Amino acid sequence: MDLSRFPRRIYTEHPTPIEPLPRFSEWLGGPEIWIKRDDLLGLAPGGNKTRKLEFLAADALAKGADTLVTCGAPQSNHCRITLAAAVKEGLRCRFVIEERVPNSYREDASGNNFMFRLLGVEAVTVVPAGTDMTAAMQKVADDLAAEGRKGYIIPGGGSNALGGLGYVACAQEMQQQWFEKQLRFDHLVVGSGSSGTHGGLLAGFLGNRIDVPITGVGVSRDPADQEPLVHREAQAVVDLLGLDIQVPREAVVSVGGYWQPKYSVPNAKMVEAVQALARTEAILLDPVYTGKVMAGLIGLARQGRFKAGERVLFLHTGGAPSVHAYEAELLGSMPVAD
Structure with a gap:
């Protein structure tokens, strides 16, 4: 997949790290959790x-x-x-x-x-x-x-086809990192909202023949409403690249139930996720997106969707500045929704 024909500005001069989360994995039990640190991308202060x-x-x-x-x-x-x-x-x-x-x-x-x-x-x-x-x-x-x-x-x-190319590039970057580090993942978990990141990754995985299932955790919609958006975005990116690929509808997988009661409104599962990663790995998640996405990963592991011995990669899409707008909720001095 040749991206060089599209004009591009480079804001990050290096691949973002892929790191194991051993203390968080021990806290969670079951699968081995790793993280792709797109919170460390360029442009202050990072994010997808x-x-x-x-x-x-x-x-x-x-x-x-x-x-x-x-x-x-x-x-x-x-x-x-x-x-x-x-x-x-x-x-x-x-x-x-x-x-x-x-x-x-x-x-x-x-x-x-x-x-x-x-x-x-x-x-x-x-x-x-x-x-x-x-x-x-x-x-x-x-x-x-x-x-x-x-x-x-x-x-x-x-989130349009041109923006989605950013996550085609990320798919290529991850593929190279996995090869260099001799890593193999059983699942990739990503936030699914406006659909550009999820759809761009799906297009990149299909185009580069990366056989790792992607699970999107909805941050504003449940699957019936979210998955058609992701499917359209992935197909638009594939079409922009001129690839003769029809994105399979079954390749778009998302889960809901972790973003309620409303977009950006805190809930108890999000607070648990943010506190757990902060206190086991000193990595900050945000309350609106990555905190709810990690809550989804935790929930899927507890349900047995991600099994003991499997290796799961979490894409950290940034958002740390908004932590400071939710200090009371994250430290437990205000009630949050269940």
Whole structure:
């Protein structure tokens, strides 16, 4: 799979580490857990959207844009990393923030909101849940055009076929690491939200004939709603690459039940997962994405889906800044949903 024909900016000069988690594995019992540290990718301070933005920012620059326009939730990792890419490239950046939980956006909040201000976001438009985000971002781009500027719209999560190439590149990177380290994994676990990471990896695994099943843990939807999104994304990436592949519907596997009661709202299983990894391996997960994804891995292991003696790779997609926006919940001084 040749990615060299696509413009690309390089924000990380090295592969992210793949590490064993021996103390966490002992705590969990059963399978042997490893971690792929995409929380250590470039663009402050790391996370999976960096890989997508290598292709998306390159396309924006090639098209003469001076401003990146994107969207997300109030503590959006994607918005923060898009802003970091803009700073790196000498561009400006504007956000459309969707309050999926009413009154959840506070300009003076900590976590990623603090990073928005520190990195110098140009403008933030806050809209209610259910807003047509594509239309809202187009309105921002139209306002820029009226000022004689050129905006480049990046969809939520950087999740389109071009952004998905970032996780085709990650699949190739992992394949090389596994070969060099003589590693073999029985399962890969990844967060499944806007679908770009899950779909891009699936396309990369199919295109590179990597025979390791991928399980996505939903962070905002259960399988009936999530899996069609991932399937469409994977097929779009495959089509962009010009591969003669039809993505099998059965290759898209996700689990639900770990993101409730609502997207970004803490629950007890997430708190257990965040505390467990912090206290066994000194690795931080975030409450919105990776904490709930690790809760899913823990749940699947306890259910026997991941068995003793199997080796499971967890893709850490970043998000550490938002830990600070949930300090009370993570330390147990506020109740969380079961």
